[in-house]
Amino acid sequence: MAHALKIGIAGLGTVGASLARILNGRHxxxxxxxxxxxxxxxxxxxxxxKDRGVDLSGATFYADPVALAREADIDVFVELIGGEGDPALxxxxxxLSRGCHAVTAxxxxxxxxxxxxxxxxxxxxxxxxxxxAVAGGIPVIKAMRxxxxxxxxTRVFGILNGTCNYILTEMERCGLSFEDCLKEAQRLGxxxxxxxxxxEGNDTAHKLALLTSLAFGTRIAPDDIYLEGIxxxxxxxxxxxxxxxxxxxxxxxxxxTDSGIEQRVHPTMxxxxxxxxxxxxxxxxxxxxxxxxxxxxxxxxGAGGDATASAVxxxxxxxxxxxxxxxxxxxxxxxxVHLETYERARMRSHEGGYFIRLTVEDxxxxxxxxxxxxxxxxxxxxxxxxxxxxxxxxxxRKTVILVTHATMEASVRKAVEAISADGYLVGKPQVIRIxxxxx
Amino acid sequence: MAHALKIGIAGLGTVGASLARILNGRHxxxxxxxxxxxxxxxxxxxxxxKDRGVDLSGATFYADPVALAREADIDVFVELIGGEGDPALxxxxxxLSRGCHAVTAxxxxxxxxxxxxxxxxxxxxxxxxxxxAVAGGIPVIKAMRxxxxxxxxTRVFGILNGTCNYILTEMERCGLSFEDCLKEAQRLGxxxxxxxxxxEGNDTAHKLALLTSLAFGTRIAPDDIYLEGIxxxxxxxxxxxxxxxxxxxxxxxxxxTDSGIEQRVHPTMxxxxxxxxxxxxxxxxxxxxxxxxxxxxxxxxGAGGDATASAVxxxxxxxxxxxxxxxxxxxxxxxxVHLETYERARMRSHEGGYFIRLTVEDxxxxxxxxxxxxxxxxxxxxxxxxxxxxxxxxxxRKTVILVTHATMEASVRKAVEAISADGYLVGKPQVIRIxxxxx
Numbered sequence: 001m002a003h004a005l006k007i008g009i010a011g012l013g014t015v016g017a018s019l020a021r022i023l024n025g026r027h028x029x030x031x032x033x034x035x036x037x038x039x040x041x042x043x044x045x046x047x048x049x050k051d052r053g054v055d056l057s058g059a060t061f062y063a064d065p066v067a068l069a070r071e072a073d074i075d076v077f078v079e080l081i082g083g084e085g086d087p088a089l090x091x092x093x094x095x096l097s098r099g100c101h102a103v104t105a106x107x108x109x110x111x112x113x114x115x116x117x118x119x120x121x122x123x124x125x126x127x128x129x130x131x132x133a134v135a136g137g138i139p140v141i142k143a144m145r146x147x148x149x150x151x152x153x154t155r156v157f158g159i160l161n162g163t164c165n166y167i168l169t170e171m172e173r174c175g176l177s178f179e180d181c182l183k184e185a186q187r188l189g190x191x192x193x194x195x196x197x198x199x200e201g202n203d204t205a206h207k208l209a210l211l212t213s214l215a216f217g218t219r220i221a222p223d224d225i226y227l228e229g230i231x232x233x234x235x236x237x238x239x240x241x242x243x244x245x246x247x248x249x250x251x252x253x254x255x256x257t258d259s260g261i262e263q264r265v266h267p268t269m270x271x272x273x274x275x276x277x278x279x280x281x282x283x284x285x286x287x288x289x290x291x292x293x294x295x296x297x298x299x300x301x302g303a304g305g306d307a308t309a310s311a312v313x314x315x316x317x318x319x320x321x322x323x324x325x326x327x328x329x330x331x332x333x334x335x336x337v338h339l340e341t342y343e344r345a346r347m348r349s350h351e352g353g354y355f356i357r358l359t360v361e362d363x364x365x366x367x368x369x370x371x372x373x374x375x376x377x378x379x380x381x382x383x384x385x386x387x388x389x390x391x392x393x394x395x396x397r398k399t400v401i402l403v404t405h406a407t408m409e410a411s412v413r414k415a416v417e418a419i420s421a422d423g424y425l426v427g428k429p430q431v432i433r434i435x436x437x438x439x
Numbered sequence: 440m441a442h443a444l445k446i447g448i449a450g451l452g453t454v455g456a457s458l459a460r461i462l463n464g465r466h467x468x469x470x471x472x473x474x475x476x477x478x479x480x481x482x483x484x485x486x487x488x489k490d491r492g493v494d495l496s497g498a499t500f501y502a503d504p505v506a507l508a509r510e511a512d513i514d515v516f517v518e519l520i521g522g523e524g525d526p527a528l529x530x531x532x533x534x535l536s537r538g539c540h541a542v543t544a545x546x547x548x549x550x551x552x553x554x555x556x557x558x559x560x561x562x563x564x565x566x567x568x569x570x571x572a573v574a575g576g577i578p579v580i581k582a583m584r585x586x587x588x589x590x591x592x593t594r595v596f597g598i599l600n601g602t603c604n605y606i607l608t609e610m611e612r613c614g615l616s617f618e619d620c621l622k623e624a625q626r627l628g629x630x631x632x633x634x635x636x637x638x639e640g641n642d643t644a645h646k647l648a649l650l651t652s653l654a655f656g657t658r659i660a661p662d663d664i665y666l667e668g669i670x671x672x673x674x675x676x677x678x679x680x681x682x683x684x685x686x687x688x689x690x691x692x693x694x695x696t697d698s699g700i701e702q703r704v705h706p707t708m709x710x711x712x713x714x715x716x717x718x719x720x721x722x723x724x725x726x727x728x729x730x731x732x733x734x735x736x737x738x739x740x741g742a743g744g745d746a747t748a749s750a751v752x753x754x755x756x757x758x759x760x761x762x763x764x765x766x767x768x769x770x771x772x773x774x775x776v777h778l779e780t781y782e783r784a785r786m787r788s789h790e791g792g793y794f795i796r797l798t799v800e801d802x803x804x805x806x807x808x809x810x811x812x813x814x815x816x817x818x819x820x821x822x823x824x825x826x827x828x829x830x831x832x833x834x835x836r837k838t839v840i841l842v843t844h845a846t847m848e849a850s851v852r853k854a855v856e857a858i859s860a861d862g863y864l865v866g867k868p869q870v871i872r873i874x875x876x877x878x
Binding site: 018022026030032033034035131137138139142143146147148149150151273274275277278279290292293294295296297298299300301306307309310311313314317318321322330333334335338 | 457461462465468469471472473474570576577578581582585586587588589590712713714716717718729731732733734735736737738739740745746748749750752753756757760761769772773774777
């Protein structure tokens, strides 16, 4: 049997501890599959003495992860520290620069510095694997980087944040408000004390930026993403969606269009009988439209120590199976030096179907105003539903829901502004984009 | 750039022609991604002169695929001939034996000879890739062989035959009989003139045998599979399933149990709101229950020239990215010489929920008979529905539908036999197993 693969793990939180348990507990089976044993020879963590339910006494302890990356006698550096900057950035840079392979679960780091780090890895002929950075345990990076090599990808979209999907699922299931479901998610540990990063879509955006680069061979562009979270979604929207055969999901969508690449994160109506509509709770899902294959859909646990550790373990096994120094394909699907410049499509030119919910005063002329402005902006309607207002007692209000055929975002915005200017609207109009999966 | 990867393609049907179009049409992009060009240097086919919409004039033509495998100056032999025996078997054996990598889409060949061929590949240090052999373009082999390396798999199940799924979907959608939907499937080219191999589950069984080996590290056992096709499913069953919140799918299921491994192919009730229940038409899906990760679900096109070629292309790209002669993990997940003997669980000991549809004479004592025999066999019931008989005009018949909690197959069979012996049954009772996905 070949010599052992020596790994150093920086960060022993839930993911790191779970990974260490897998590596120790399945040592012999892994050695059989990989053709050589995998040994944890170095670790770093804030607290060296904490009980993590796993014996790490054989590993050298480093207080500083950057020192581990620079000095430890390792073949693979596993970064589980998190955060887009130091020490994670310096540590991965150090490890790759001296010819160590690296595995990371850090989406923020890669969204910001992925192209630079991929460049170092490719120059040194080592691997930089990051399956766990997007959609947890779902092997979407491997599918895009390896399985779909013969395809051109036209669209990739997914449920990439378990917190948001849990909240939206519970709102529909229990008929509760966003705020109540958020509180429940926090109680269960599915949401942070400050949930902004999850519920406003930033976490989804980081993951989407990586998928976009893999899909289209472009440089990672985390700042060029249209962002809209779920905090404005009401139980009214969810009920109206259900009536019309839709569910609301927070999707990250990347799509090649004539005017460039669209990257957008927003609440989205998906047809109720589509596969992705059934993806409930903290589960994640990714759909990839590929020109030769068609639509590939994957779903599974998107977060949590074990699911993330499973993906990290798969990345390490890939390195163990390859002979050291023999690179297995470019980090971001194509060589970092050949990645194209990202050309952003303007959101106003986004074309698709829209769900529009308006609360209006119940007086003569309302419908003429709505119908007229839709027509003036060349928007054709798939369905129109009128219902009593949210406040049943308040007889002078109505809810009007419109579902449009494919149209331009700019036209929808202009029509809604014009209706608003006519003075019939009560409160803020709700506009939600519709996305149609192929399956 | 490294020297070209030279491939020989045996078989130029729809898959082979699609593959050749991808390799020629995307030559430069593939070279960039793989780090070297991929060249078709040899082909074999029955008819050398047929127009396949792709220029193969640069390739040496062989009338005999075995001669191609033995003599051509190639790095990779791509077998797209089909069939479990010769010439496919001899050709792949020849290619591997002289140190060529091999890629095949041939499930029948691998179900029968996969362990032998994996052994040759591993002895010679070459790759034998077969992503296209199971579920077409869905990268399930890669996920099981690589991504889930750190996991123990407890169950794998899926919709592995597009013909059956198309027929079942259309029966429900249009309210038509099995026979009518089969005819439509034949008209559309989704079913063969002799559909037996698809509709009786044999095709699903071949694919399941490969998944089982990958999941449990056991030798491939294609003959130890409980087999039941969809030709006995009636529109009545589908309607009753829908009423009770289920859909009927032909599933292949492999599961580790206390008494061995269960491999079974049969019509299955899945909960209507599960992800797999939404997989319609010719689409395939595979779900994998893994102990660390949880449940991973993948769906996508399971057949067709392009989807299959996409998977074959991914397999070739993996070989192109690796340096020649550097093996990347064992063919069947663990080394062929270490595969365990397959221990078959007895189907009668299968434990699960059951849907039972009985047509009975409408007279006193029927319910006492049914309830008594269920109770005698320790079967607890989740729901009971009684409806007028299939023949509405026939007032003296009733349909009784029972859904059981988890129980043993042997108990269900005994109970149904006993009810039958009491003389109330009209026609054959229908028993359909229930499978509950985690998502």
